[in-house]
Amino acid sequence: MLMLAIFVLMVALICLNVPIAVALAVSAILGLVVLEGTGSLVNVALDMYGGATKFSLIAIPMFVLAGAIMNAGGITDRLINFVAALIGFIRGGLAHVNIGVSLFFAEISGSAVADVAAMGSVMIPQMKKRGYSGAFSAAVTSSSASLAIIIPPSIPMILYATSANVSVEQLFVAGVIPGLLGAAGLMGVSYYFARRYDLPREDAFSGRVLWRAFVDALPTFALPVIILGGIFGGYVTATEAAGLAVLAAIAISLYYRQVDFKHLQRSMLDGGMQTAVVMLLVAASVVMGGFLTRAQYPQELAAAILGITENKWLILLILNFFFLVIGFFLHSAAAIILVVPIVIPLIDAAGINPIHFGLVVTLNLAIGQQTPPVASVLITACAVARANIWDVTKVNVYFIAVLLAVLLMCTYIPAIPLFLVDYFYG
Template sequence: MILLLTTIALISLILINVPIAIAIGIVSVGGFYLTSGSGRFYDMVIALYSGATSFPLIAIPLFILAGNLMNTSGISVRLINFVTALIGFVRGGLGMVNIGVSMVFAEISGSAVADVAATGTVLIPEMKKRGYSRTLAAAITSSSASLAIIIPPSIPMILYGAIAETSVLKLFVAGVIPGVLGGGLLMLVTYFLAIRYDLPRAEGFDLGHIWKSFKEAFWALTMPVIILGGIFSGIVTATEGAGLAVLAALVIGIFIYRDLDLKRLRATMLDGISQTGVVMLLVATSAALGLFLTQAQVPQQLAAQITHVTTNPLIVLALLNLLLLVLGMFLHGAAAIILVVPVVMPLVTAVGIDPVHFGIIVTLNLAIGQQTPPVASVLITSCSIAKAGIWETSRTNLPFIGVLAFILLLVTYVPSVSLALTEYIK
């Protein structure tokens, strides 16, 4: 009953346009007051503070800043030029370039919205010039950007790891195969659509041009190697890797490419602070709500009720996928993780589901949620850049959403797809 009332109150506030973080805070205050009185407010304050100051979460503002620095320091443009030279000769190559750049960008920023902002502003206008419809350009950009939260490093994975007390490194490794497989299938769909709509090649194959663009993009291409190499080798943690990403972006942008001056740096940092403030306020208030639900024994009661009906992990995963897909349509990724994970983790543990496996499932559900209105934060950003209608683009986007849904089902029911590489991590 408490979970139902909490959900109704939260959705009602969101529907009247109360910001999600504020809505969560209001529900938390009301829940504590009605069940325990004002004496519990001290616990709530502690939860607000500790929720926003967890060490692993420091990686979130750092990766946000690294992504913003890439957008303003010429790194993104050089990556686009290199990938265009590499695969642009294929029919529909510019769409594939979009996907390929997103896969590289994902290895640095961990944010789908940052990916759209970086690649969409450059590639979408060019795609429209080459004969791509507005909706197709927006759909390819949006769906490929969601790879940014599947391919490591991933901000949602960091958040999930902190809440579920699961190894972020294992989550990163588990995301490699699904992310690469998803990128390959998105390119395949783009190729078939290019044939169907008779889309042109981006440019001819030219080894000289490839070599020239590679030299220009060399330092940009070292960033994923430095970041992921450091994290996967165990030299740095995910949080330290985020700091390394910022340092690399600064050094490359200021001293090598020389496209990042003080004015741009100031604007980039202010934008990063703004984005971080939104995310961390959401994290803090959600931590308070999580404390209220935990003290009310809601997660344990939910686990007991479902396990009383079934303990089959396949059925439980199907129910959790359905829940996450629905919530993903109405909540931003961070809100969905913070609200759902603390509630369902006792159930996940009770039926024997690997928490790393479940983390990848959560991330894939959020990737689909970023593409499905009404919230669809990544799709809306892409449509805004392309000046395309959201519902029209959603129809065009269905084959790409189908790819993400296929990867979700594959990972859900063939755990080795995501867990195979984690066996090599101690």
């Protein structure tokens, strides 16, 4: 009964436009007072501070900063030129370029919103100029940006690893194959639309143009090598890789001598605010986690579901549905922080690999970024394209279907996300 009252209070506060972090903390504090009295609040501030200052969380602002430097330093432009020279000759070339560049950008920023804001401002106007509809341009940009939370590094993966106490490096490795599968599927849908609506090709393939674009972008390729190579090779942690990514992005931007300081300042401020929101959520989640742990609600939930079924595949189906619904209404960071600590005892009891489950959660929340009413990434893409969100959604359902297919494959064929994990970590 107490848990229901706390949940109703939290939802009511959110509906009153109270920030989610504040609603979460207030609800948890009231729950602790009812459960154990005011004496339980002595260490709340210290617990919140300790939760938000974990070493692994430092990677979040570092990856956001690296993405901002990329945009301001001309690095993103060179990635676009290289990918355009490589695959732009295919029918619907700009759509494929959009997806391809998102693959590269995802390996540095870790944020889907940052991806869609950076790529959308460049790619969507070009696509509309070449005859692509605003709805299609926004849908491609939005759905491909969600690859940023599947392909490492990924801010939601960092939050999940912190909440579930698992290796963020192994989570990053698990995201590689699903991310590539998702990109291939999105390109397949784009090609279908290109054939159906006779969308244009870009310039014919030229080895000379490709070589020039490759040489020009060559320093840029050091970024994913540093991040992924360092993590996969076991040379650095995810947090250390984030710091190295910032240093490398600064060095490459200085090499290109094309730093837009106004753009950099704006991107850093936006990234700082985004990071602050996430950290407040993390701090508030520590209080809620303490309340849930003392009240034993996660264990009761695990026992209740295991009383219905002990089949881990059926449990994964139930949790998939649950996270898809949660994704309609909550930002990915909030969903992870609110829900993961509650379901982890169930995952452990059912014998589900927590790395496998982390990938399932991440994919669910990537889909949630595309489904109204919240749909933070979709809304950003629509704002850039100046397109109606429902018109975009009618096109985007085809791309969402791809993400759903990848989710189902990763859920019921664990070897897809875990193959590289087993290879690198045994």
